[in-house]
Each structure stands twice: as structure tokens, then as C-alpha cells.
Amino acid sequence: MNEDELAELLSSSETNPSSFPHTPRRQAASPEAVGSPDNGALHTQESPLSHYSTLNDTTALVHTQQQRILSTLDDDSLLQLVNSFHRPVERQPILGDEPDSGVGWAGGADPALSTASSPQSPEDADSGPAVSPPPNTDYASYGEYFAHKKNQQQHRDAYVKRLYQDTLNNGQEFSPIFKDCIIYVNGRTDPDRLQLHQKIILHGGQFMHFLSGKTSVTHIVASNLTSKKKLEFAKYKVVTPAWIVDSIAADKRLPWQKYALITGDEAQPKLTLNNGNPQRKDSPPSDSAATFTLDCKHPSFLESFFAKSRLHHLSTWKADLRAHFSDKFVEHGKLQRVSEDDNVAIFHVDFDCFFATVSALSNNCYNLHKDALAVAHGTSTSEIASCNYVARSFGVKNGMWVRSARRLCPQLICIPYNFEQYEINSKLLYQILDETSSFDMILPLSIDEAICVKKLHSSPHFDEVQTECEQIASSIRQRVLEVTGGCTVSIGCGASLVCARLALKSAKPDGQCIVMNMTDQSQIDDFLSGVHLKDLPGIGASIVDKVVRQILPEYVKVPTIGELKTHSSLQLLTSKLGVRTGRKVHLFLSGKDDEESCRILRNPIDFFARKSISVDINYAIRFDTIHEIDDFISRVCDHLCSKIMDLGLVTPQVTLKILRRCAHAPIEPAKYLGCGECDSFSRSSRFGLPTDQVGLIATEIKSSFRMLACPPADLRGLAIQLNQLEKKAIQINQQRLPFGGLSTIPKPVLKPDSFNSLPPILKEDVRAELSKRRIEVPQSPAGKRKISSPVKEYWDRFHGKQQGTGEQKLPSSLDEDFMSHLPSQIQREIRRDHAIVKKTRSSVRKNLVHKEEIVETRKPWLETRSTLNEIDTFQTLTRPREVCTLIGAWIDQTVSIGPHKDDLDLFDNYLKKLASKNRTHQVLLIAKLMSSRLEYHSTFAPSNQRGRQEWEEYLLRRMTAILNSSTKYPRVFDI
DNA sequence: CCTGAGCCTAAG
DNA sequence: CATCGCTTAGGCTCAGG
Secondary structure (H helix, E strand, C coil): CCHHHHHHHHHHCCCCCCCCCCCCCCCCCCCCCCCCHHHCCCCCCCCCCCCHHHHCCCCHHHHHHHHHHHHHCCHHHHHHHHHCCCCCCCCCCCCCCCCCHHHHHHHCCCHHHHHHHCCCCHHHHCCCCCCCCCCCCCCCCHHHHHHHHHHHHHHHHHHHHHHHHHHHCCCCCCCCCCCCCEEEECCCCCCCHHHHHHHHHHCCCEEECCCCCCCCCCEEECCCCCHHHHHHHHHCEEECHHHHHHHHHHCCCCCHHHHECCCCCCCCCHHHHHCCCCCCCCCCCCCCCCCCCCCCCCCCHHHHHHHHCHHHHHHHHHHHHHHHHHHHHHHHCCCCCCCCCCEEEEEEEEECCHHHHHHHHHHCCCCCCCCCEEECCCCCCCECCEECHHHHHCCCCCCCEHHHHHHHCCCCEEECCCHHHHHHHHHHHHHHHHHCCCCCEEEEEECCEEEEEEEECCCCCHHHHHHHHHHHHHHHHHHHHHHHCCCCEEEEEECCHHHHHHHHHHHCCCCEEECCCCCCHHHHHHHHHCCEHHHCCCCCHHHHHHHHHHCCCCCCCCCEHHHHHHHCCHHHHHHHHCHHHHHHHHHHHCCCCCHHHHHHHHCHHHHHCCCCEEEEECCCCCCCCHHHHHHHHHHHHHHHHHHHHHHCEEEEEEEEEEEEECCCCCCCCCCCCCCCCEEEEEEEEEEEEEECCHHHHHHHHHHHHHHHCCCHHHEEEEEEEEECCEECCCCCCCCCCCCCCCCCCCCCCCCHHHHHHCCHHHHHHHHHHHHHCCCCCCCCCCCCCCCCCHHHHHHHHHHCCCHHHCCCCCCCCCCHHHHCCCCHHHHHHHHHHHHHHHHHHHHHHHHHHCHHHHHHCCCCCHHHCHHHHCHHHHHHCCCHHHHHHHHHHHHHHHCCCCCCHHHHHHHHHHHHHHHHCCCHHHHHHHHHHHHHHHHHHHHHCCCCHHHHHHHHHHHHHHHHHHHHHCCHHHHHHCC
8 A cells, every 4th residue: 555545545535434444345347336326325335445455354454554654744744634534514503403404394304315324234334434423413414414525525635635736746736637527437447546536636636436416527437338337427428547647648638539438429529520621610619518418406517507608707707817917916016006197098908899709710711701700609599799790780789699680680600609719819918918018007807808008208299199099009909910810909098998998989890099189178078979878888778778767858869978968967967876876977978087997097906806706697597496406505605615715715794696586487488598587686694703614604595595485496596695805814823932933834733623533444543643743632532422503512612611610600702703603693693692691690690599489470471562462463574573572582581480381372373374374484583593592591591491491392392393394385495 | 874785787 | 409697896775773
């Protein structure tokens, strides 16, 4: 066994919790060995350790090798390794020990999932690693459990990758040949599975340890396949191991088709048909865009969708350009800024119908100036991303459906996207602009658009300036045409951003318009007067509509700047359009930039700084159950969290936005898999402390989704935003040395739970290794530790040392770290309660003293409240806030003596009505509220045991029963 | 009057 | 077959203290 194998061992030891250590029951080559994707996840996994049995049936050898390798690691690596086995379990303090009753009660266990648990054979049960959590306690479902497993595997793959980078490649990343590939290795291979695993993860790929219905892959590597397997894998890209080896040797991902193992017709690319003839009209792009079913439930849906979405590309390109801009200035330290007094010439440079031109040029068989061309995926309801000027002369517009465009222009030719080429040509443009020494600042606006700023040094001769600008512009245009081999840019130039933009508009296509020689306002007015309102930057259809309907007289058909100027005033504009927009429009009317647009010139770093990050998917969203949506949310959150982690950012606020099919809209809209007509809803929530933890964020979003109460089948779009991003503070885990330590690199600290999370096979060796190095080894806990709620944990932490004394100390302030781990809803409750308890601490004590008397004299509390008698108000929930307040007060006042039976009956009745009225989400909310309230009391006033027990019992028995018995909710959510 | 949530708008 | 309707930032409105 070598180090590679240890890496494999460490990175996959948790794959199969039920078989470690484990004697394989099968040969890897036999057809049953790996299992089919349909057989469910658990019992079909190939045990990652099965190969050890070929070495020796005992674990002695493993231990020896392991000890040797452990001893070669330095302290930091060892600790990191151990820590990497532990990830905090996602906690959801809802309804006591049912951590995710929000799912559990919704529709009962997913039958497919529960069968997945059954194959755990009894003989395996004892040998399972300690890390394996018992089902139904820590995870909402097996789906989540496996998601967690997968996460851990990736986490450790990343660790191993780093390790190898550091040791073998000077810390440099290996070239990410297999980026975006999710690869599964099937059966016996040469090089073997372990080596392939290493190669794949080092080069940016993702290694799947098992195939299942839920977890799919982009490639399967195999040397040979049974005919049954060939059928099964027909829809995948199945390649020989040589694809991996050769790709690495060539330092680029080679076309998989050359290594295709299955050579049926469906797997064979059509390229051979027109060999030598690159003009393949209307054929889909051959590689990478494999024949994947577009199903939002598929784990790699997000990836495959993004790969083909023009809007996604535009957005990410833009973000990348901005980031690059900022990086460059961090690097160079200095930034030219434009102050208010500077005279500047602003060049607005923009490719002409960028996508259409580039796609046409890379296809090399169309005449840009004669053929009507449009870039689009499909043939009918596909949107046109870009069309050339020939097509535009027929009235074809960007964003139009191909079907409608064809009605205007029957000879329209649709050509495919070529995102790679767009990027290349964009880089060329920026390179040319960089090389043009005339500019003080080059601001990226988008993939095909940039603003170049030239400061004018007190030259009053506008004619000279005009001439110079003309020359700059024409030389840029000439150069771009040469370098890109046919792409044209247009350039607008003016003294302000808005003038440059409007000049650009009139320069298009393939032209330039320099309007620097305007010496007086009347000339500017002349230039502006004929400009359409819609052409002003930041003025869209909605604002134009407002202007036309509310300001301009009816007879004005095409609202121009000239007309608006004669019919409006600043006062009128601000009153009709809002203060900011009104002021902006008013400034534009005189050709001046508004305050907001100026910011890009005055403080571009601030302008380009990232303030939020989000993922929106409003296409192909079709779910049946809330579980599928939960899984989807998890994946999206994963995506977002890994992004902000890379950027070193944390978020204090997350927002969920959904699109829900309008009641009257058809189930399937005209556009294939489109969202159709929808209503939009959003919900934001805050964390006590900014976080980048996917567990916290995903939980919060899932909770928000339940609040929005959208039936899964009606969901058509989903967006998750992380707002108000800030730099993650560098955590200092160690106390600073009193004599001023020289060490600046923080040493990793062994987390207490990490050691216990290690698989048993590793535990003793690691313990030995740690003790050899005098690193304190945590004691094994006596029994299996129950995962407690954060509140309990907090209580334990706070009272751990004083529990025996009987002294009940109340904290004077809230622990922010602890608070940050709670859902924001509950945080708010606790903060409020904290304030209340602080005020009434003495009275609580008094109550406790007189507990016995109180019990004797207890009366229905709820019944004595006035709100109680307005139970109808209560039931319609027109004032949910009041209801919550009432319940809170009810618990507060009865927490030591317990609720009165009459009150409970009344309350029961209310909840049942809510549940039967399709408002189960509100029952859930109330349950959460009550749960947190009780937890809270248990923390700050722990002596009132008896009453609280009664309450908790009620919560557990009655509430859960009501939630589970709800017929409406499952009907809506689990069709 | 200030603040924040939940919309809307715009851009490429 | 279809088809890939994103992402970020600012502004408006209204409710609540």
C-alpha cells in the first residue's frame, strides 16, 4: 500500500458506512459487483475498501502501512486530516428531537428511500464506523444523508488534492482538465480505480464513488462492459481509462468520442458523415453537450443548464471582468480617478451584434452582410440571442422567438452558440484597448462592451480634440477588425457617459461618432432633441410608459428628449417618476450624467465591488415533491457557498425568491419548459453572524420556502441570493503568545469531535501518532452522544461547571456565536425573550418559590384572555403577529405550572382548523415558535421542569400528530 | 423620520 | 425534438417603531 492508497482510503472510507472493514462478497468483475444505477444507493456501492481484502484478510497490514504513512505527515497535515473527517451536523431545532419535522410530517418517509435502508445486513451493523449517524435522527431523509456523504467525500477529495499540489507541484494547481466532469469508474481498470481517482481529482474532476438514481455522472470510465451494462450505460459517455491518461499527457481534455467504449450508433458522433466538410448546418455542437435529459431533478442539471444559458454566461463574464479589474488595481496599487473638474473624453466601445458575428465567423460559411443570421438553440420558441443587421432589416430583434422571427424573415438562418469563441474575441478586444496607450482607464461593462476614459489636459481647441478622438477610434476599429478576422466594433465618444452612449447608438453598425466639439448647450440640445427616450441609459420600457402616460400629452407618439424637455420640469419628473429617477432623467435631458453613473468614473473600485451573489433558475423547473425541491436547494446553496468561500466572503442575509405559476396560467406554457406566466414572491432572513456555511444557509432557505407555501408542482422558478457580502474575518484560534509570537501561520487545532469522527480503523493509529507528537488526544466518550439542539448545547456550555452547585446563573447577554447558528426567525424570538426575561428575572424566581400554590390554583389561562374569546379572529389568522404574541405569553406564564387542559383543547381545535384549511405551514411556524420558546425557558429558567415537561409533551404528541394528520398539506405538497 | 422587507426596473 | 427565461445593483413603496 502506498500513499495513493491512503489517500483513497481517507477520501472514501465513509462511502459505505455499513461495511467497514468489510470482506467483499463479490468479485469486482462480475456483473453484480457494482450494481445497477436503479438498485438504490446503499447496497450497490462498491465498498471502497474491498480491495484490501486482496492484500490480506486481516486489518493488521493496513494498520502497519497506515502507521507508516501517518508518521510521514507533518503536524499540520495530520491535524487537518483528522479534522477533515468532522463536519458539524446540520441542526434544526424544531420540535424537540425531530430535527426536520418540517419534512418528516409533510408526507411520511419516501418509500424509495426507506427501501434503501433495508439492505443493511445485520452482520455489518456492529462494524460500522462511529461516524455513521443513525437514520432518522440527524438527517431529514436518506437523500440528505447521502448529500452529506457526498459532501464529505468532496471535502476530502479537495484536501487530498491540496496535499498533492503542495507536495508534488509546488502548491500550484494541476491543470483542471476534468473541470465540470463527474466521473465514475466501473469495474476493473488499468490504471486501477485508485490511480484514476487521484488523477481525476487532481485535474479538477469530481469522482463519484457510486452510481445511483439520484447521483449521476458525466462520464463513466470502464475497460470492458457486459452487454447488460452497455445497455444500462447507453445514455452516458462511457470511455476507456486511456481517455484519462491521454488527456493528462496532452494536458487538455481530449474528445471523449475517440475513447468511447460503446460504439453503437447513438454513441458515434455524426462527424464522420461530413468529414472534410466543416459546414454542418443545424447540427448540434458535437462534444461536451452530451445527450443529457434536461431534468431539474438531475444532480448536474444546474451545470448543464448554465453551460448553455446565454444569460448565465453574460452575467458570469461580467462578474469575472469586474473582479479582474479590481484585482489588477490591487496589484498595481494605483488607480487613476476622474474627479469632477476633469475634462474627459469617454469612448464607448461595443461589438456589433457580437454573438451573431462571432458565431457566423467561426462557422465560416455565411455571408454576414447578405444572409439573415440569428443565434439560437432551437427552432420555434427558442429565443434569439443576437441577430445580424440583415435580419434586423426585416424587423427581427434580439430576444424574439425564432418562430416569430421566421414569420418576419422566412429565410432566417439560425446558427448555434459558440461561447468559447465569444470569450476569445472579447479578450482580443480588451487586449487591443490595453495596448492603446491613449486611455487613462478602461472600464469593462460586459463581454462585448467597454468604456475607455481619456483625460483631456486643458486643451481648449475642441477641433484638435475632436480630430484626435476620431483617430483613436478609427485605429481601434481597424485593429479589432484585423485581429479578430472580421468582427466590427462601433465607438461612440463624448464628454459624458450618456453622450458617449448616445453617440455609440448613432454610430452603429460598424461606425464611430465623436461628439466632442460641442461648445455650447444649444448644440448638445440639438444632438439630443431627436433621441428616443428609450435610448437613454437606465430608461426602459416601464419608465417610458410612465412618462408617456403621465407627462407627455397623448398625441406624442414617439417620446423624444426634445419633447420631454419642453413638456416637463424637474419637479414634475420627480413627482411622477420618483425622486432619484426623476432627477436622473432631468440631468439626461441636458446631456449630463446622473450621480449614480458618475460613480463608475470617480470610484470604480467601489462601483465594481461585489455586494451580493445569487443563482436564479427560471427554466425547466418542474418538481413533484418538496423533497426534490429541498435537494435542489441544497445543490444551489452548495454552488453559492463554494463561490463565496473561494472569494473569502460571508453573508449575514439570504433571500429566497420563487416564481409560482399563476392560477389561471396553463400547466405547460407555450415555451418548452419555460416558466410561463408567474407570480413572484420573496423572503429574506438574517443570520446573527455572517456565515459561509452551506448547512446554515440551506436550512434557512428551505425554511423560507415552506413559509412561502408554494405547492411544489406550481413552482416555476427559484432564486437564492446571498446579500450584503463582507470579508470573512480571519479567525484566530490560538491565544497570542505573551512574548509576541513570531509565527504568523495559525496552526490547525484538533477539533474535539474530529477524532471521534474517524473511522475505527484509523482511530487507534491516529491516537498513537498524536500522542507520539504530544498532541492532546481527546477521550472517547462513554456512550453514543446524542446530538443536542443548539439551545441545549448552549445550556450545557453555560452550566457545565456549575451544574452540581444548584446555583442557577442567568447570562446577562446573548452569545452571538451561538445565536448565529439559529434560524433567524428563532433568533428574533430569543432576542425578544431575552429582553423580557432580563426585566422579569426576579418575578420568575418568585413564581418558582410559590410553585405549589400556583399549581393548586391554576385556571385556564387562555380562556381568560380577551383574544381567546375572539377565536374567530384567531382562526382566520388575519393577525398572525397577535396570535404569536398570545402564544408566547401563554407559554411564558404557564411554563412553570404547565398549560391548562381547557386551554389546550381550545388551542388544539384552532390548530386542527388551520391544518384543515391548508395552512399547515402556519402550524409549523407556531410549532417552531413554541419549541424555541420552551428551549429558551429551559436555558434561562431551568428549574420549572414540570410545566415545561407538560408543554414539551404536548408539542411532541399533539402538535406532531396534527402536523402528520394534516390531509391538506400532503395533498398539496406531495402529489 | 429612519429602517428594512418585498417588490420592480434595467442592463447585456 | 423542443430548449437552456441570468445576475447584479439600485430604486420605489409601504409598514412599523
